[in-house]
Each structure stands twice: as structure tokens, then as C-alpha cells.
Amino acid sequence: MKNQKTIIYIANRDEFHSYLLSQPYNIYAVTEKEGRYVFADVNEINDPGDKYTPTLLPPKKYLYPDEWILFRFKRGREEIFEIEDKEKRILFGVRPCDINAINLMDKIFSDGYNDNYYAKRRKDTILIGIDCFSPCDDHSFCYSVGHLDVKEGYDLLLKDIGTAYFVSIGSKRGRRLMTKFTKVRETTPHDIEQIREIEKKKEGMFINKFKTKVDNLPLLFRSSISSPIWEELGERDLGCGACNIDCPTCYCFDIQDKLELNIEDGRRVRDWDGCMLRDFTLVGSGEIFRASKADRLRHRFNRKFHYLMNVYKKSHCVGCGRCARDCLARISPVEVVNSLMV
Amino acid sequence: MSERLFQTIDLDMRPEIMKDNNNSSNIFRPQVGEIIKVDRFTNLEKRFTIRLKRDSLRFSPGQFIMVSILGIGEAPISLSSSPTDKGEFEICVRKMGSVTSYLHNLEVGDTLGIRGPYGNGFPVEEVYGKDLLFVAGGLGIIPLRSFIKYSLENRDRFNDILILYGAKNPGELLFVDELKEWGNRGDIGLKLTVDRPDERWRGHIGVITRLIYSAEINPDNTYAFIVGPPVMFKYVIMELNAEGITDDKMYLSLERHMKCGIGKCGHCQINNRYVCMDGPVFRYSQIKNLSEAL
Numbered sequence: 001m002k003n004q005k006t007i008i009y010i011a012n013r014d015e016f017h018s019y020l021l022s023q024p025y026n027i028y029a030v031t032e033k034e035g036r037y038v039f040a041d042v043n044e045i046n047d048p049g050d051k052y053t054p055t056l057l058p059p060k061k062y063l064y065p066d067e068w069i070l071f072r073f074k075r076g077r078e079e080i081f082e083i084e085d086k087e088k089r090i091l092f093g094v095r096p097c098d099i100n101a102i103n104l105m106d107k108i109f110s111d112g113y114n115d116n117y118y119a120k121r122r123k124d125t126i127l128i129g130i131d132c133f134s135p136c137d138d139h140s141f142c143y144s145v146g147h148l149d150v151k152e153g154y155d156l157l158l159k160d161i162g163t164a165y166f167v168s169i170g171s172k173r174g175r176r177l178m179t180k181f182t183k184v185r186e187t188t189p190h191d192i193e194q195i196r197e198i199e200k201k202k203e204g205m206f207i208n209k210f211k212t213k214v215d216n217l218p219l220l221f222r223s224s225i226s227s228p229i230w231e232e233l234g235e236r237d238l239g240c241g242a243c244n245i246d247c248p249t250c251y252c253f254d255i256q257d258k259l260e261l262n263i264e265d266g267r268r269v270r271d272w273d274g275c276m277l278r279d280f281t282l283v284g285s286g287e288i289f290r291a292s293k294a295d296r297l298r299h300r301f302n303r304k305f306h307y308l309m310n311v312y313k314k315s316h317c318v319g320c321g322r323c324a325r326d327c328l329a330r331i332s333p334v335e336v337v338n339s340l341m342v
Numbered sequence: 343m344s345e346r347l348f349q350t351i352d353l354d355m356r357p358e359i360m361k362d363n364n365n366s367s368n369i370f371r372p373q374v375g376e377i378i379k380v381d382r383f384t385n386l387e388k389r390f391t392i393r394l395k396r397d398s399l400r401f402s403p404g405q406f407i408m409v410s411i412l413g414i415g416e417a418p419i420s421l422s423s424s425p426t427d428k429g430e431f432e433i434c435v436r437k438m439g440s441v442t443s444y445l446h447n448l449e450v451g452d453t454l455g456i457r458g459p460y461g462n463g464f465p466v467e468e469v470y471g472k473d474l475l476f477v478a479g480g481l482g483i484i485p486l487r488s489f490i491k492y493s494l495e496n497r498d499r500f501n502d503i504l505i506l507y508g509a510k511n512p513g514e515l516l517f518v519d520e521l522k523e524w525g526n527r528g529d530i531g532l533k534l535t536v537d538r539p540d541e542r543w544r545g546h547i548g549v550i551t552r553l554i555y556s557a558e559i560n561p562d563n564t565y566a567f568i569v570g571p572p573v574m575f576k577y578v579i580m581e582l583n584a585e586g587i588t589d590d591k592m593y594l595s596l597e598r599h600m601k602c603g604i605g606k607c608g609h610c611q612i613n614n615r616y617v618c619m620d621g622p623v624f625r626y627s628q629i630k631n632l633s634e635a636l
Binding site: 070071073074075076078080082108109111112113114115116117225226251252253254255256257259263266268270273275280281282283284285287289290295299302303306307310311 | 367368369370371372374412413414415416417436438439442453454455571572597598599601602604605606607608609611612613614619633634
């Protein structure tokens, strides 16, 4: 157990940013875009700190990109060319909800058949998290689903205390990154007191809450299979699938062949797909197994709070609130859970 | 609070997916197969006999493969030959979507991609010594044929065998030469029915449940294997229940949209089950309470 050790430093914020930018990695960090935030390729780090609200798309786009090329091929000759993905990257400023979502994806993609594509990207990605001290906005409910805190999966986890970061190390890789950075000092009792004061208030600040404990959710959803709520929600639902796209734990995909203009060369790609879309369950004979929006909504919510939760013992919704924040029909997991409770 | 701040982390507790010794092969790369025989059964169905270039495909009855045509895509297709045929295997394909239509244009000597086999297959060994009742509707005969062939090759391992097979019209019956052979064997039962007979049809007419009604079945020793269009299952199950066959002795093979075959893409889910991993063969008692199954 000699590896069991928590190492905590205080690092000067700006110096730490410059240090990271000088490392041989592509850095993707939170950046402002038209009044919202996105993860993007950056030349400087400007994390919004406590002004952060979840990015339009979750950082899954780097670990599990849309239109992911599985291989290239030449038609007629059955020739397949595998692609070597050489990029090494740092994701900077990933919040606890999204790190927890990545932890869930790690399990999904390694269970049974190990997904070599995902594994490679995950291995080549350093996760630097930033902890939250307060709910990011009224849509977030990470507290209700047990994903307020993050315990693993990150290489470094930062707590932003103004001009400095309080740095916890979560992996050997994270430790190596910190040993090369010398502008740190050990924590003092005063630092710890300061953090403790901020964190104490955290849980009480959530107003957007489930009216039940997270452990009760699988049973609640199992017993709500024929609830009229699904029909009511189905009436409102637009079936656009935006919630699938912006969900950090939605990973369903389609596989398609795309040809270049010479119609000889092509690529087999894995595209993001969504269970809220009508054709998701269409088979050759024309049958659609979840034809109504009510059926599809029920499936999606059961995936998050029942089916996968029974297997992995954790809510597969991390409470980031992205689906609710951008839903034109204003369907929110908090509303769904609470109305099933009635 | 102190727990949160000073939680200890075992730095080697990386998720399985990050471990360095995890050098698995490419899960989406198909193997190259060569078509060595093509038989046209009807205007829509053809049988392809395929040999892998590098390996032989080891599978059990009821499993499926992903057939890949570069530039067109992939589709899940049931294996329909006996698993004991070494070195080659058969699929029987209806021309439906883009992959199957392209496949229909391929000829002997052409190559295609194969991933798999995937899925669980029928519980062959569990039913040694039992009566086997095969109920096939339409294309359902294709996956069942793999098990039927195996049971005929190993006839002494099973007790009575009865095959019930229904199609829309006589022209849609598949494996016609084999049906004649099976009908002449004497050591198994075979009953055929069609919805719309032609003038030469001498067999039964009507839905497949009528064949069950007229069959002699010993419910205590019978295991039923049912494959057909979605609408068929309910009625067959009702009729078998009436004959005294319990839900745990009925096996169904279900069809769903599928993209990966390996439990990742999400398309084939029936409530919490994956057809590609937990199925495609399900014991009826396993799925009867799943709202999305039948």
C-alpha cells in the first residue's frame, strides 16, 4: 500500500497555468462563447472560476468524439488502414460532475469487450479538475444524484482559492506533472481552514433537489414503468435528441461508412446517436420498437436511474443539468423524478 | 469535511481501461471472408456459404455475425449452418436494406467483412435428452436451422424432435430441399403451413398456432424454440402455455436494431437487457415482465 498517499500543494494560479501551457500537450479548457462556456483548444487558460456554468457540450467530445474514424478503407480490395491517434492532451477545468461522468464511461467501455478506441484516448488524456464550491446555476442537481464530490478519475483536482490553487493529486501521472513544477508550497493549517469554511456551505446551497434519496431511484423507476407521467411528458417532448447530445454519460452510437469523392476511399465512422430519436430502434422489416416519445423518454430516464444504476451502483445521471438547461420543452430530471414521487 | 479534503487515493487504482497491460485488439475491425457458394432461394432470399481467409469461425447455434461491406456498412445476420461444419459457414439473407441489397449482388470469389460471432445462442447442451419443438415463422427458420441441423447430426442426444414452420405462401419457404429430406427421415416430425396456398400446395393452411394445436406434445419433457416476426410470439406462447409448456421451457430469439454487437452502441436494448449480449436468445420467463420485449 505504499502508493496510498494524498499529496496536497498550494500552487500559484498564473504560474501553474504557464507551466501547463509549456508542457508537450494540447490543452483544452473552459472558454467563454456567446455568453455560455465551451471546452476549446486554448493558448491561455482563463477559467471562469465560480462563474462557471456547465459547458454547452461536455468534455466527452475529446474522449469519445462525434464522427470518430474507426478506420479508413479502400473499396473493392477489402483493405483496411487503422489510424494512429497520436495526440496527447490535457483537459483543464473539468468539474466534478463531468469527471464522475468520465468514470462511468470508463466502466461502460471497459466492461465485456474492451473498447480499444476509447481506452487509447482515455490513456492519452490528463484530467485536471476544478472543484465547485457552490451550485453552478438553478438547473444543476449533482447533489441529489450523489455526484457533488469526485473521489477518483482525475489526475489533479484543483480548488480555486483566488490567486492560488489547492492541488490534490489523483494519479501517478498527476504526481509526475507536479514534481516538475516547483512553484508550490506545502499547505498550512490556515489554508485548510479556509477551504473547510467554503466547503461547509456547499451542500446547503442546492435548491433544485430530488424529493428522494438517490438509492431509491432504481425502485422508483421500476415501479413507474406504466406511470401516466410518461405520456404527459411525451406530449411535450419534441424528440430532438439534444439531451442525448449534451449529456456527459450518453454514449450510444451509430456506425456508418462514408466515402470520399473518388468513391473508392472511405472511412468507417462512429457517430453520436440518441435514444430519443425515432429511428433509433428501427429494424429492416420497418418495425420501430420504441415508436412513441413517451416510450423513448421512459427508456432514457430508466437508463440513467435504473438499468445502468443497478449494474454500476451509481446514478448514470451526474446532475450537470445540461439536458434541462437546453431543453426547448423544459423537461428536467428533477421535475420527472419529483412528479413520479407523487 | 476532513474526509473530503484528505481522502487517500491509491495511485494504482486506475480504472481497468487505463491499465497498460490492456492491449486488446481492434474491436471493430472485420476479418476478411470469401464467398464460396451462392444459392438463390426466392427473389428476396439467397444463401451464402463463406470461408474466413485466416481463421475458421467457431460458433454455437443461435449466434450471429456482423457482415460488413466496405463503403456500404454493417448488418447483424444470423448464422444458419451447423456449428460442426468446419472451415465454412452459411448465412441466408433477405434483400432489405443497403448492406443486404449489396450482398445480393456478390458472387462466388467476392470478399466481405465478418465480425463475431456474437450473442449467446441456444442452450444446446441443457436440452440433451429432451423433446425439441422448433417453431419457425418466416425468416425465423434461418437461425433455427443451425440448431435443427446440429440436433439431426446428433440425433441420439435428443428425444423427440418436431419442427413447425409457417410462411406466407409456398414460394416463401426456405431450404425446400432440406425440408423434403427432413420430412422423409421418419425420426423427426415436420409440419408446414402457409397463409396463402397455391394450387399445388398439399400441406396445412393457416397460422402456425394451428399446427401446435394438432401436434402431440409431451409438455413435461418439451423445450420450445421459437423464432419469427414480432407479432407471432404472443400467439405461439399462448398456445404452448395451453399445451402445458411452462414459460421457463420456451426460448425466443429476438431481433433488434444493432450497430456494434458488443453491448456498447445501445440500439438493441430491451429495457435493461442487451439483445447482442444477453440474447438474442432469451428464455421466455426471463423477459415476460419486460415491457419492451414482445
